[in-house]
Amino acid sequence: MHFAAPAASQRWHACKSWMVARASHASSQQAARSTQQRPPPVRRRAAAAAASGEESEAAVLSCVVGIDLGTTNSAVATVEGGQPVPVPNQEGSLTTPSVVGFTADGRVLVGAPAKRQAAVNPKSTFYSVKRLIGKDYEDVQQDAARLAYSVSADEDGFAVVDCPNLEAGAGGQLYPEEVSGYVVGKLLAAAEEFAGQPVGKAVISVPAYFTDAQREATVTAGRIAGLEAVRIIREPVAAALAYGLDAQKDQTVLVFDLGGGTFDVSLLEVGGGVIEVLSTGGDANLGGDDWDAAIMQWLVEEHLKPARVDCTDPRLVANLRAAGEAAKIKLSSEERVVIRMPVGGGIEAVLTRQPFSPVLCCPLRHRL
Numbered sequence: 001m002h003f004a005a006p007a008a009s010q011r012w013h014a015c016k017s018w019m020v021a022r023a024s025h026a027s028s029q030q031a032a033r034s035t036q037q038r039p040p041p042v043r044r045r046a047a048a049a050a051a052s053g054e055e056s057e058a059a060v061l062s063c064v065v066g067i068d069l070g071t072t073n074s075a076v077a078t079v080e081g082g083q084p085v086p087v088p089n090q091e092g093s094l095t096t097p098s099v100v101g102f103t104a105d106g107r108v109l110v111g112a113p114a115k116r117q118a119a120v121n122p123k124s125t126f127y128s129v130k131r132l133i134g135k136d137y138e139d140v141q142q143d144a145a146r147l148a149y150s151v152s153a154d155e156d157g158f159a160v161v162d163c164p165n166l167e168a169g170a171g172g173q174l175y176p177e178e179v180s181g182y183v184v185g186k187l188l189a190a191a192e193e194f195a196g197q198p199v200g201k202a203v204i205s206v207p208a209y210f211t212d213a214q215r216e217a218t219v220t221a222g223r224i225a226g227l228e229a230v231r232i233i234r235e236p237v238a239a240a241l242a243y244g245l246d247a248q249k250d251q252t253v254l255v256f257d258l259g260g261g262t263f264d265v266s267l268l269e270v271g272g273g274v275i276e277v278l279s280t281g282g283d284a285n286l287g288g289d290d291w292d293a294a295i296m297q298w299l300v301e302e303h304l305k306p307a308r309v310d311c312t313d314p315r316l317v318a319n320l321r322a323a324g325e326a327a328k329i330k331l332s333s334e335e336r337v338v339i340r341m342p343v344g345g346g347i348e349a350v351l352t353r354q355p356f357s358p359v360l361c362c363p364l365r366h367r368l
Contacts, residue, residue: 064201071130071261076187089190100182101125102165110186122148122318124165126179132159133176134214148318177217181224201229205238208280236266261287295324307344
């Protein structure tokens with residue numbers, strides 16, 4: 001898929017790399033709209049989501065969607081007849097991998113196509129950016145250490161991802177919200193095709209513990225994708241609504257949310273038509289990605305290092321990540337999985353539920 005997200009906010013204009021990348025990858029009509037000058041990057045947080053207070057007529061008349069912008073997968077839904085309806089993407093799936101790849105020949109791949117080529121293009125394929133969005137570089141170094149691509153700091157100390165396949169004029173860097181903007185843009189394109197009308201507004205769910213900077217960056221991702229209006233909803237509140245809780249009935253609800261990259265437990269008070277988050281806790285660095293990483297580490301320690309395989313090769317890291325995720329999913333329904341790796345003369349590893357559950361997962365379960 002050749003895709004580019006249109007400009008929509010001052011924050012977008014504050015990201016110097018985005019304009020150059022977009023000019024390279026967008027169509028001529030879209031590129032013509034990206035010629036405006038931007039304020040320096042130092043203003044990028046202050047300018048986030050600073051669109052004018054008045055919404056355009058197109059936004060007022062457009063469709064409204066709900067977006068789950070996840071660490072590993074994202075989804076979009078609209079409302080028909082008072083009921084939420086999940087929207088299939090261009091590949092026919094109800095979920096879209098939160099993966100964006102920049103190819104050497106100038107294409108931008110989003111979702112499943114990007115995920116499929118990650119192993120051969122590891123340094124310019126970005127995933128799990130939700131763990132980086134709105135954060136300082138010093139706060140993401142633990143996560144960055146196990147990514148196949150490189151993460152560095154901009155001049156203000158904010159986390160950015162390094163993209164070798166961006167031309168030199170772009171500085172070869174993207175902010176995490178810019179990457180997320182491509183994912184949101186793909187979801188919006190699918191929603192517009194599904195609804196048969198423009199989509200100008202969206203409600204995007206975020207973890208309950210997200211800081212103001214992370215919320216701001218998420219709003220910016222929506223504006224980068226072309227949304228005129230973006231509202232944020234806490235994920236536990238969205239979960240309560242999705243499960244059909246009667247907001248008129250007084251009750252106390254505990255929401256246990258273990259996602260692809262984050263884990264939180266929230267206590268909600270429901271009643272009088274209002275859902276309020278009383279308290280939230282959890283682990284901002286615990287999710288399905290960590291189970292994948294546990295399998296990756298097991299493969300490295302038990303099979304690759306003894307075979308003297310170079311485990312720092314980004315292509316190998318990307319392959320191991322994909323193998324770990326596939327093995328985890330398969331173990332959900334089967335007792336054993338065979339993992340084959342075309343390195344070291346051909347390595348085959350057999351992982352069963354027995355060692356996986358108590359040995360590999362025990363440290364992770366203790367964090368729940």
